[in-house]
Amino acid sequence: xxxxxxxxxxxxxxxxxxYELGKVDKGYTNRTLYINLSDNTIKSKPVTEQMxxxxxxxxxxxxxxxxxxxxxxxxxxxxENEIIISTGPIGGITQYPGAGKSLVxxxxxxxxxxxxxxxxxxxxxxxxxxxxxALEIQGKAEKDVIIYIDGNNGYVxxxxxxxxxxxxxxxxxxxxxxxxxxxxxxxxxxxxxxxRGAENTLIGMLNFSFFDVKRGxxxxxxxxxxxxxxxxxxxxxxxxxxxxxxxxxDTNGPADKQKIINAALKIHKEIHDLDKVQNRMREVGxxxxxxxxxxxxxxxxxxxxxxxxxxxVKLSSDIFKEKYFTQGLPDGCWxxxxxxxxxxxxxxxxxxxxxxxxxxCVDAAEYETIAGIGANCGIFDPEYVVEANFYCDTYGLDxxxxxxxxxxxxxxxxxxxxxxxxxxxxxxxxxNKEAALELIHQMGNGYGFGKIAGQGVRRxxxxxxxxxxxxxxxxxxxxxxxxxxxxxxxxxxESLAQQGGYAMANKGPQHDEAWLIFMDMVNKQIPxxxxxxxxxxxxxxxxxxxxxxxxCKLPWNxxxxxxxxxxxxxxKVPEHVRNYVDIFNGVTGKNxxxxxxxxxxxxxxxxxxxxxxxxxxxxxxxDIPPYRFLGPVTKEEYESxxxxxxxxxxxxGYEIEGKTVEEKIRMLREYRExxxxxxxxxxxxxxxxxxxxVPTLETVKRLGIDFPDVVELISKYQ
Amino acid sequence: xxxxxxxxxxxxxxxxxxxxxxxxxYTFRMITVIVNGKxxxxxxxxxxxxxxxxxVDVLHIMSGG
Numbered sequence: 127x128x129x130x131x132x133x134x135x136x137x138x139x140x141x142x143x144x145y146e147l148g149k150v151d152k153g154y155t156n157r158t159l160y161i162n163l164s165d166n167t168i169k170s171k172p173v174t175e176q177m178x179x180x181x182x183x184x185x186x187x188x189x190x191x192x193x194x195x196x197x198x199x200x201x202x203x204x205x206e207n208e209i210i211i212s213t214g215p216i217g218g219i220t221q222y223p224g225a226g227k228s229l230v231x232x233x234x235x236x237x238x239x240x241x242x243x244x245x246x247x248x249x250x251x252x253x254x255x256x257x258x259x260a261l262e263i264q265g266k267a268e269k270d271v272i273i274y275i276d277g278n279n280g281y282v283x284x285x286x287x288x289x290x291x292x293x294x295x296x297x298x299x300x301x302x303x304x305x306x307x308x309x310x311x312x313x314x315x316x317x318x319x320x321x322r323g324a325e326n327t328l329i330g331m332l333n334f335s336f337f338d339v340k341r342g343x344x345x346x347x348x349x350x351x352x353x354x355x356x357x358x359x360x361x362x363x364x365x366x367x368x369x370x371x372x373x374x375x376d377t378n379g380p381a382d383k384q385k386i387i388n389a390a391l392k393i394h395k396e397i398h399d400l401d402k403v404q405n406r407m408r409e410v411g412x413x414x415x416x417x418x419x420x421x422x423x424x425x426x427x428x429x430x431x432x433x434x435x436x437x438x439v440k441l442s443s444d445i446f447k448e449k450y451f452t453q454g455l456p457d458g459c460w461x462x463x464x465x466x467x468x469x470x471x472x473x474x475x476x477x478x479x480x481x482x483x484x485x486x487c488v489d490a491a492e493y494e495t496i497a498g499i500g501a502n503c504g505i506f507d508p509e510y511v512v513e514a515n516f517y518c519d520t521y522g523l524d525x526x527x528x529x530x531x532x533x534x535x536x537x538x539x540x541x542x543x544x545x546x547x548x549x550x551x552x553x554x555x556x557x558n559k560e561a562a563l564e565l566i567h568q569m570g571n572g573y574g575f576g577k578i579a580g581q582g583v584r585r586x587x588x589x590x591x592x593x594x595x596x597x598x599x600x601x602x603x604x605x606x607x608x609x610x611x612x613x614x615x616x617x618x619x620e621s622l623a624q625q626g627g628y629a630m631a632n633k634g635p636q637h638d639e640a641w642l643i644f645m646d647m648v649n650k651q652i653p654x655x656x657x658x659x660x661x662x663x664x665x666x667x668x669x670x671x672x673x674x675x676x677x678c679k680l681p682w683n684x685x686x687x688x689x690x691x692x693x694x695x696x697x698k699v700p701e702h703v704r705n706y707v708d709i710f711n712g713v714t715g716k717n718x719x720x721x722x723x724x725x726x727x728x729x730x731x732x733x734x735x736x737x738x739x740x741x742x743x744x745x746x747x748x749d750i751p752p753y754r755f756l757g758p759v760t761k762e763e764y765e766s767x768x769x770x771x772x773x774x775x776x777x778x779g780y781e782i783e784g785k786t787v788e789e790k791i792r793m794l795r796e797y798r799e800x801x802x803x804x805x806x807x808x809x810x811x812x813x814x815x816x817x818x819x820v821p822t823l824e825t826v827k828r829l830g831i832d833f834p835d836v837v838e839l840i841s842k843y844q
Numbered sequence: 845x846x847x848x849x850x851x852x853x854x855x856x857x858x859x860x861x862x863x864x865x866x867x868x869x870y871t872f873r874m875i876t877v878i879v880n881g882k883x884x885x886x887x888x889x890x891x892x893x894x895x896x897x898x899x900v901d902v903l904h905i906m907s908g909g
Contacts, residue, residue: 421871644904650850691876
């Protein structure tokens with residue numbers, strides 16, 4: 127690419143650090159890379175045994191570094207805020223599926239507190255193999271810069287990079303071509319980039335690339351949640367590039383490789399034999415969830431008002447498989463992942479926006495995106511979904527937040543809270559795909575109503591109340607965010623456990639902490655508050671562990687052994703839990719048990735809860751969701767499940783004969799809000815927290831996170 | 845009357861597990877069906893006859909997200 131040579135010539139070197147190449151020893155390089163963009167410092171920091179013991183890696187390392195970098199007054203756009211990227215000790219193994227994840231930690235623009243986001247692509251593992259367990263970036267550059275890490279020649283540079291694109295599909299392509307010595311070498315380059323939308327909104331995300339050898343293009347996986355891309359662009363980072371040639375089966379330096387291989391052999395066979403009769407991840411990825419969620423009345427439709435829609439069939443995975451997904455190509459986002467669920471649409475001709483008419487490869491479409499920008503906005507057109515998915519990705523917009531905030535806007539529009547004058551002429555009704563795409567372009571480019579939309583649901587609520595006279599109670603009931611983060615795409619109304627799973631989650635309502643709907647609502651396995659509290663103890667901790675180790679959640683329970691149903695606790699997939707213990711021990715040479723695995727997570731999870739407290743949140747009142755998480759807000763919602771709600775009220779002893787729908791909504795609300803509070807009581811107790819949701823001194827001592835500043839902070843809340 | 849995941853369902857003469865799944869709209873594939881405490885192999889869903897009064901649990905593995 128000739129223009130890449132010109133682009134590289136325009137770079138201006140700001141700083142360079144040469145370093146001795148490291149070797150990964152039992153999953154760690156034992157050092158991390160610190161960069162300050164305000165004064166162009168580049169330095170190496172040691173990883174202490176205490177860090178490994180308490181924080182493990184990945185999200186844990188990110189939380190620890192951020193804790194030490196900021197004060198309780200730090201805002202997301204202050205120079206001292208950091209972006210930390212780290213995989214974890216297991217991250218980078220190639221024997222077990224789903225072992226190449228990176229964790230991004232920063233202070234969020236939308237929540238004001240700490241956020242973590244889990245992402246595929248090659249960056250985290252290649253960073254480690256280049257010699258660094260984590261990359262910690264502080265400060266702000268004056269002009270657009272890149273950070274380049276050469277893991278074979280041992281140097282790191284900060285360079286001004288004025289000419290390359292900001293939008294991710296181009297940035298990934300340009301930087302990959304720029305730093306690869308040949309076409310074959312492109313697989314050794316990984317790029318992190320955002321997009322123009324990350325500059326113009328608070329919901330910016332980061333794209334992590336991996337080079338798809340068969341398609342000949344860099345693919346993009348997203349660290350989507352909480353505005354990590356917005357922080358990235360605020361620091362004027364155009365891209366992070368790492369290059370490492372020589373990934374092999376033992377590059378991660380495992381203590382006992384055979385132990386890992388033994389665990390891996392069985393799951394690869396399971397995936398090979400059973401995926402086709404289970405979730406079909408290899409065929410359609412997470413898109414299979416669309417029809418499942420629709421069938422179980424869990425698919426968010428029209429701003430989470432409803433759980434299904436007759437037209438949802440138009441967004442089913444078979445439609446994507448037949449018309450869009452390219453089949454028969456390796457779709458793993460890290461080496462050795464036989465689950466290979468990262469589906470792509472090749473040669474998609476764009477119909478709108480700055481790249482109109484161009485044919486592109488789109489990493490599409492995942493369930494969350496289909497449900498969010500599709501069904502939740504009342505749009506059941508797969509062609510639109512792929513187009514909107516592409517622009518969300520390349521602009522650097524979180525497609526989950528985009529879907530949820532757009533659905534909120536559409537409901538406000540339909541209910542007359544906002545109108546065409548306010549939206550600048552956009553008729554943002556449910557189902558209007560042209561208006562939806564135009565709003566995405568406005569958000570991406572920072573003009574018109576897109577400037578308001580891009581601030582996210584929480585800030586829009588305030589604007590709609592203060593400037594457009596919206597009823598604050600109603601707006602709060604229907605705006606689907608908790609802690610400032612937009613809700614991911616599941617209807618939680620009929621599952622009390624999932625309401626807690628969402629609203630008590632450390633970062634806000636994201637399903638990667640807990641997805642308990644089947645256990646609770648369908649299987650009815652956890653009927654009591656104590657049962658639900660136990661589930662809300664175990665599962666968020668188990669899922670946290672993936673983020674400490676550089677792992678993907680999907681091979682845990684999106685495939686199961688044939689005899690899993692015969693085990694005592696099939697929801698935990700016990701055989702796979704044992705696999706994770708084995709691969710952790712195989713990598714690190716330690717000898718943890720299943721109980722210690724949970725303990726590892728419990729330390730970090732509680733530390734993150736306390737981090738929220740430090741930033742001014744982290745107590746009970748921040749765990750209370752808008753009412754639509756719990757039940758029907760409007761008459762239409764109640765009527766759509768009239769039989770279910772009427773029966774529930776009768777069973778509870780309410781007299782409903784002759785009552786209006788509005789009266790019944792009030793009764794149901796009174797009951798469900800009370801149930802939710804009781805759930806908080808039970809969960810806090812199980813977790814070893816006070817009734818205000820703060821870890822007790824006893825808990826932090828038991829976990830060994832009783833650092834002086836932690837003790838001082840929580841002592842005020844005991 | 846039979847119980848399916850703790851809820852009543854009208855019994856119909858000759859109904860199979862497959863019929864129960866269809867009526868409940870249980871389309872998720874990662875399930876284990878347990879009738880009166882005993883796991884029924886997947887290849888018997890089409891032929892296994894439910895009896896009146898049976899207690900059927902259709903255990904959905906979590907998945908999701």
